[in-house]
Amino acid sequence: MSDLDLDTAVVGTDGTYHGTMSRDWEIWGPQGGYLASFALRAAGLHCGLPRPASLVGHFLGVASFDAPLTITCESLRVARTAHSVRASITQGNQRIFEAMIWGVNDGLIGLTHQDFMAPDVPAWHDCPTVDERLTAMGEARTSSFRFWDNFDERPTRWRDDWMQREPQAEPPVWHTWLKYTPTATFPDPWVDACRLLVLVDVGSWPAVQAHHNTPHVIAPSIDLACEFHRIDPQAQWLLVQGLSPRAYEGLVASHQQVWDEHGTLLASGISQLLCRPVRN
Numbered sequence: 001m002s003d004l005d006l007d008t009a010v011v012g013t014d015g016t017y018h019g020t021m022s023r024d025w026e027i028w029g030p031q032g033g034y035l036a037s038f039a040l041r042a043a044g045l046h047c048g049l050p051r052p053a054s055l056v057g058h059f060l061g062v063a064s065f066d067a068p069l070t071i072t073c074e075s076l077r078v079a080r081t082a083h084s085v086r087a088s089i090t091q092g093n094q095r096i097f098e099a100m101i102w103g104v105n106d107g108l109i110g111l112t113h114q115d116f117m118a119p120d121v122p123a124w125h126d127c128p129t130v131d132e133r134l135t136a137m138g139e140a141r142t143s144s145f146r147f148w149d150n151f152d153e154r155p156t157r158w159r160d161d162w163m164q165r166e167p168q169a170e171p172p173v174w175h176t177w178l179k180y181t182p183t184a185t186f187p188d189p190w191v192d193a194c195r196l197l198v199l200v201d202v203g204s205w206p207a208v209q210a211h212h213n214t215p216h217v218i219a220p221s222i223d224l225a226c227e228f229h230r231i232d233p234q235a236q237w238l239l240v241q242g243l244s245p246r247a248y249e250g251l252v253a254s255h256q257q258v259w260d261e262h263g264t265l266l267a268s269g270i271s272q273l274l275c276r277p278v279r280n
Contacts, residue, residue: 002150003183004198005191008037010045010071017042017071021063025198027147030063032221032271033201034147037194038069039087039099044190046073047083049103051189055197056225057099067091081105118263119156124177124237127154147202152179156239165213172211172244174203177237184236192233196258196267200226203242204254204271211244219252219273226269235260250275 002024010019019042025034036057044052063069070090077084082104089097128136130153137160154177159165178199186192201224208219239259246253252273258266 004037004150004180004194005183005186005188008034008041008191008194010038010042012042012045012071015046015073017045017073019069019071021065021069023065024146024150026065027145027202028218028220030065031147031198031202032059032224033194033198033226035059035063035089035097036099036201036224036226037197038071039089039097040101040194040197041190042071042073043085043087043099043101044103046075046087047078047085047103049083050106051104051231052193052228053082053102053104054225054227055099055101056223057097058223059097059221060095061091061097063089063091063096069096076100081108114265116265118239118259118265119175119241121156121175121239124154124179124239124261127156127177128158129154133158150180152181153177167213168211169213170210172207172247174206174210174242175239176206177239179237185233187233189231189233192231193228193267195238196228196231197226199238199240199258200224200256200267200269201271203240203256203258204244204252204273205242207242207244207254208247208252208273216278217275218278219275221254221271222274224269224271226267228267230264230266232260232264232266235264235266237261238266247275 007022010017019038072088074086085101087099156175241257257268
């Protein structure tokens with residue numbers, strides 16, 4: 001496990017920043033939301049505003065853990081209350097990720113509502129952890145992805161025969177409670193927003209795999225859009241909902257939300273996945 005703050009740190013000035021990825025966030029290579037977090041944090045340094053409002057990005061290449069990232073930021077619009085930044089991540093001569101990010105001021109006065117209910121699932125404290133469930137089955141955790149070691153994970157539902165289920169036996173929906181470890185929250189709003197960005201991206205494939213249960217296809221994200229509704233460093237436990245309304249002709253649509261334990265919607269996003277055959 002590792003610390004999200006340290007593992008997304010960027011340094012630099014005048015629109016050019018650098019960062020180094022940690023293998024602790026590996027899942028099919030660097031997890032997409034983790035990679036996007038470097039763009040988000042560089043944009044925060046560049047615009048100097050208190051918090052992010054949104055990120056929209058395209059994944060253009062697969063980054064390597066063995067070389068540093070360069071993040072180049074350009075101001076596209078500077079207003080009294082908001083600042084638009086284009087953040088481009090490269091590694092050597094390869095383009096990796098291109099993002100458009102809005103930063104905004106604190107204390108903005110406007111409309112307030114939440115006309116969207118949190119999923120009706122058990123609370124985190126009523127859900128055993130993955131390790132507890134496996135121990136009860138007499139099994140040990142065997143995940144090949146180090147990414148999941150960064151969380152205390154409590155699925156809202158569980159099937160002992162998960163890998164033996166028939167395709168389409170489950171709807172394309174995924175719910176789980178997650179808390180970052182060893183550090184659950186971060187006082188810097190731009191760092192704490194990275195918590196939400198990572199989870200908005202991770203909710204896509206588990207929802208699809210819940211429905212299809214296939215070892216023959218993977219579907220990495222080709223884009224990611226995230227709206228940061230509320231940055232709340234007091235919210236340690238986060239409920240992630242991923243759902244896939246449609247898959248057709250190699251493209252898989254995915255919608256994600258992140259909630260706190262009190263039913264407040266903290267972030268939402270969408271991504272498009274591109275199917276690829278698994279290479280043996």
